[in-house]
Structures are given as C-alpha cells and as structure tokens.
Amino acid sequence: MNKPVSIDWSQLGFSYMKTPYRYVATWKDGKWDQGSLSEDNQLKISEASSALHYGQQCFEGLKAYRTKSGQIQLFRPDQNAKRMQESCKRVLMPEVSEEQFIDACKQVIKANADYVPPHGTGATLYLRPFVIGVGDNIGVKPAPEYIFCVFCLPVGPYFKGGMAPVNFTVSQYDRAAPYGTGAAKVGGNYAASMYPHSLAVKKGFADCIYLDPKTHRKIEEVGAANFFGITKDNVFVTPDSPSILPSITKYSLLYLAEHYLEMKVEQRDVYIDKLDEFAEAGACGTAAVITPIGGIDYNDRMHVFYSETEVGPVTKKLFDTLCGIQFGDVEAPEGWIIPVE
Numbered sequence: 314m315n316k317p318v319s320i321d322w323s324q325l326g327f328s329y330m331k332t333p334y335r336y337v338a339t340w341k342d343g344k345w346d347q348g349s350l351s352e353d354n355q356l357k358i359s360e361a362s363s364a365l366h367y368g369q370q371c372f373e374g375l376k377a378y379r380t381k382s383g384q385i386q387l388f389r390p391d392q393n394a395k396r397m398q399e400s401c402k403r404v405l406m407p408e409v410s411e412e413q414f415i416d417a418c419k420q421v422i423k424a425n426a427d428y429v430p431p432h433g434t435g436a437t438l439y440l441r442p443f444v445i446g447v448g449d450n451i452g453v454k455p456a457p458e459y460i461f462c463v464f465c466l467p468v469g470p471y472f473k474g475g476m477a478p479v480n481f482t483v484s485q486y487d488r489a490a491p492y493g494t495g496a497a498k499v500g501g502n503y504a505a506s507m508y509p510h511s512l513a514v515k516k517g518f519a520d521c522i523y524l525d526p527k528t529h530r531k532i533e534e535v536g537a538a539n540f541f542g543i544t545k546d547n548v549f550v551t552p553d554s555p556s557i558l559p560s561i562t563k564y565s566l567l568y569l570a571e572h573y574l575e576m577k578v579e580q581r582d583v584y585i586d587k588l589d590e591f592a593e594a595g596a597c598g599t600a601a602v603i604t605p606i607g608g609i610d611y612n613d614r615m616h617v618f619y620s621e622t623e624v625g626p627v628t629k630k631l632f633d634t635l636c637g638i639q640f641g642d643v644e645a646p647e648g649w650i651i652p653v654e
C-alpha cells in the first residue's frame with residue numbers, strides 16, 4: 314500500500330510531482346490492450362517514434378476533486394474523452410473509447426487516492442492523459458504502435474491569495490493556422506506558443522492573447538485558455554472560431570451563465586478594437602479555472618476592464634458557481650459529476 318503522504322497542500326503550485334501509480338495501455342495490431350497500473354514513471358520508446366519527430370501525439374487535462382464528505386469526483390470526464398478522440402482523429406491516431414478513458418482516470422485516482430487534496434484547500438488532483446505514436450518508423454506517416462497513458466499529480470489552487478486579475482498583451486504570432494490544428498489538443502500548438510509566451514513575460518505580462526490567424530482582428534485564445542467577456546448589459550460573450558481549442562470550462566460557463574445566473578449568452582466574434590463593450594473579462598480553462606483579466610495591452614495602449622486589482626462581480630459569481638459544482642458544494646447539472654467510488 315501507499316506510504317502516508319506528507320504534503321503541505323497550501324504550498325502546492327503547478328509543478329511535476331511523481332505519484333506512485335500511472336496507467337499505461339498499448340495499441341498494437343489494430344487494438345488497445347486493457348492497460349494496467351505501473352510504478353515506473355519512465356516510458357521506454359523507440360528513437361524513431363513519430364511522437365518525437367513529427368509531433369504525432371495529443372493530451373488532455375482534467376481534475377479530481379475531494380468533496381466535503383471526503384468523496385472523490387470527476388468533472389465532465391466524458392467531455393475530455395470525446396475531445397481526445399477528436400484530437401486523435403486529427404493526427405491520425407487510434408481513438409481511446411470513452412469507457413477506457415474514464416476507467417483509466419478512475420484507476421489512477423483510486424491508486425493515488427492519498428494524493429487527492431482535502432476539501433477546503435482549493436487544491437486538486439490533476440490528471441494528464443495522453444496518446445503518443447511510438448515504434449520504429451522514419452517516414453512521415455502514422456506510427457505502427459501507440460501508448461495511452463494517464464498520470465496524476467496534486468496541484469494548488471490557482472489563486473493562493475484570492476482571485477487577482479492579471480494583464481495580457483496581444484501577440485503578433487499565431488498559435489494555429491486557420492484550418493490547422495488549433496481545435497486539437499496536440500503538442501505542436503504548445504511548442505508554437507512557447508516563444509510568444511516568453512516575449513509576453515519579458516514585457517511584464519502573464520501571457521499573450523492570440524488573434525484569429527486569418528485577419529488578426531478578433532480574439533481567439535488567452536495563452537492556453539479561452540476568453541470570455543461580460544458586456545456592459547450583462548451578456549456572457551465568448552469567441553467562436555474553428556481554430557480555438559474547445560474548452561470544457563468555457564462550455565460549462567456558457568451553460569452556468571445562462572441557467573444558473575440567468576444571463577444572455579453569445580458565441581460570436583470579439584474584435585480586439587471593440588473591447589469597450591465589456592465590463593469584465595476573463596480567461597478560463599481547467600488549470601486556470603477562471604483568471605480575471607485586468608487589462609489587455611494592444612498597440613501600446615492598455616485597455617482596462619473592471620479593475621487591474623479586483624475581480625468583477627459577475628466573474629466572481631461564475632467562479633464560485635463553477636468551483637461549487639466541481640467540489641460538490643453546489644448542485645450540478647445532470648451528468649456533470651462522476652463519482653470515483
């Protein structure tokens with residue numbers, strides 16, 4: 314059995330920690346094997362693996378939450394499973410069934426249950442499922458074999474001292490092409506984002522905003538998170554584009570804004586030179602949950618939304634509702650919460 318863990322849950326950030334067990338399955342001869350848990354955190358793969366040379370891979374990110382009563386639960390893992398299938402299709406990898414995906418996540422959580430942070434700390438167990446093309450291959454073509462792995466690590470709350478807004482700058486670079494892989498969670502998109510990210514950080518910003526790759530007039534992504542704005546007449550707006558990564562957090566917020574906060578919601582173009590329409594803005598994703606956007610730097614002018622130091626009331630309400638559901642304190646829409654029994 315696991316050794317008792319001594320972790321200061323309040324000090325956790327978002328950095329790698331080796332936990333005892335991970336799930337590994339292999340695809341060979343046209344099918345996935347049933348997979349198993351392993352204590353080894355090293356993968357041994359061919360030097361000619363297509364994941365290494367041609368970026369034939371994809372990943373997911375989701376969290377396990379500890380409720381007040383001590384239960385562990387997942388938030389919409391079926392949506393991560395479906396998105397990973399779409400990513401696999403886009404880079405010609407075999408899909409993992411929803412059933413195998415969720416079962417793998419549950420096995421990893423149960424085997425590492427001591428690493429699921431206690432309720433009330435705001436910390437969670439982050440799961441990182443991924444699929445990589447492996448095996449001997451040198452031409453640009455799909456790999457002969459694949460590995461599906463899920464590992465996990467405890468991560469801290471994004472906001473240690475409460476929700477503080479951060480500032481972003483608009484990048485001149487693109488993270489994806491108009492009909493490229495922007496909607497797939499594939500590694501190449503993230504390799505492409507590291508340099509623009511470093512430029513933004515050098516200028517003193519948290520990250521950069523990517524505009525649509527075709528016209529450079531509309532907001533697409535905020536670093537590796539989706540954008541939303543609250544208009545001055547209280548409409549929840551989020552951009553619509555085929556090169557945006559479809560964030561499960563974003564779709565959840567669209568639903569919660571409409572059905573829990575009784576707001577109007579819209580998915581439509583958001584023009585970078587029309588930010589005045591918004592009273593508040595934020596970035597959303599599993600890792601960031603909701604990050605309030607203080608301001609956006611564009612053409613050497615800083616556009617401030619609600620405040621550079623305080624979170625706006627609607628953003629705060631959305632955050633409290635979403636986290637309440639994820640940690641089991643607020644009643645969830647049907648099918649959103651999957652208990653890990």
Ligand SMILES: *Cc1c(COP(=O)(O)O)cnc(C)c1O
Pocket residue numbers: 374498534536537538539558559560561562563597598599600
């Ligand atoms: C993963 C990711 C998101 C957030 O998606 P969630 O499902 O909400 O975690 C947003 N943008 C990019 C580019 C991402 O990779």
